[in-house]
Each structure stands twice: as C-alpha cells, then as structure tokens.
Amino acid sequence: MDLTGWTWLNEPRKWSTDPLTVHADPNSDFWRLTGNGVIRDNGHLYGVTLAGDFTITATFSGEYAAQYDHAGIGLVIDSENWIKAGVEVFDGKLQASTVVTRGFSDWNLALTGEFERFTISAERKGDAVWVRYGVDGVEPTKVLRKAYFPPQIETKVGIMAASPEGEGFVTQFHEVQVTQLP
Numbered sequence: 001m002d003l004t005g006w007t008w009l010n011e012p013r014k015w016s017t018d019p020l021t022v023h024a025d026p027n028s029d030f031w032r033l034t035g036n037g038v039i040r041d042n043g044h045l046y047g048v049t050l051a052g053d054f055t056i057t058a059t060f061s062g063e064y065a066a067q068y069d070h071a072g073i074g075l076v077i078d079s080e081n082w083i084k085a086g087v088e089v090f091d092g093k094l095q096a097s098t099v100v101t102r103g104f105s106d107w108n109l110a111l112t113g114e115f116e117r118f119t120i121s122a123e124r125k126g127d128a129v130w131v132r133y134g135v136d137g138v139e140p141t142k143v144l145r146k147a148y149f150p151p152q153i154e155t156k157v158g159i160m161a162a163s164p165e166g167e168g169f170v171t172q173f174h175e176v177q178v179t180q181l182p
Contacts, residue, residue, distance in 0.1 A: 047158015
C-alpha cells in the first residue's frame with residue numbers, strides 16, 4: 001500500500017500503518033439528519049485528496065461488536081456531500097452498506113452472509129459513483145449502489161471506520177488501492 005500524502009479527517013486515538021489498523025473511537029460516525037435529526041461528522045477517514053475520476057478498492061476485516069459498527073471506504077467533499085461504503089453491523093448481522101449524503105443521509109444494506117475478508121470499491125466517473133463488493137478473495141463485482149456525486153470537485157478519498165453506538169472496535173485494512181482515472 002502506498003499511503004504517501006495521506007492524512008486524517010478525524011484521527012482516531014489509536015491506529016498504526018504496519019499493517020494499516022484503525023481502532024474506531026466510541027461515538028464516532030458520519031451521518032446527517034435522516035430519521036433522527038442527528039448530525040455526526042466525527043467518523044475516521046484516512047485518505048488523499050483527488051479531483052476528477054478515480055477508483056478506490058480496499059480489502060479489510062474487522063472485530064465488529066455493536067449495532068452500526070462499520071468500516072470500509074469514504075469519499076468526502078464536505079460535511080453535506082459524501083459517500084461511505086463497506087460493512088456494517090445491523091440487527092446482529094454483518095451487511096454490505098452504503099450511505100450517500102447530499103444534505104441528508106440515504107442508507108442501503110445488502111445481506112452478505114459469513115466472510116473473513118470484505119472487499120469494497122467505488123469508481124467515480126463523471127457525476128456517478130459505482131459501489132461494488134466481494135467477499136473472501138472474490139473481486140468486487142456485486143453492485144451495491146450507483147449514486148450521483150458532484151463531478152470534478154476535490155474529494156478526500158480513503159478508508160473509514162466508525163462506532164456510533166458501541167465502545168469502538170478494530171479494523172485491519174489488508175489492501176488499499178487508489179487510482180486516478182484519465
């Protein structure tokens with residue numbers, strides 16, 4: 001993994017780079033208004049700023065413990081325009097999850113079953129982001145979401161983790177690749 005030039009948005013209290021491991025702080029999240037009026041903008045995102053089209057792919061595993069513990073990738077323009085995608089605990093099950101926020105958060109899930117490692121990718125082309133996933137070595141080909149995302153605007157792109165209701169948890173990122181597209 002080449003993490004040259006990467007910086008934190010909301011650095012967690014504990015993390016390391018060999019291997020890339022994030023300990024999500026308790027009460028951390030990215031969420032905006034929908035369903036409960038809550039605005040949280042303190043989830044952890046470690047990444048690089050890009051403009052234009054790109055792809056990010058991350059393979060990771062986690063020690064998920066509580067409802068809504070989640071990890072994966074994030075694309076953040078500002079506090080009202082962002083996407084997070086990966087794995088989330090919901091009703092006691094690990095599920096593929098995407099939240100798209102454009103003023104208000106919009107959440108969707110897909111039941112994934114048991115797995116050891118999860119791979120998530122997001123490809124930004126023009127005004128769209130395609131989110132795909134795979135499990136245990138399978139390429140991320142299952143489409144989880146296609147969403148509008150403002151084109152050509154600088155975006156912080158990287159890995160993310162949060163624990164909105166739990167005591168925190170640990171995620172290990174085994175592979176991360178970010179590619180700027182022509």
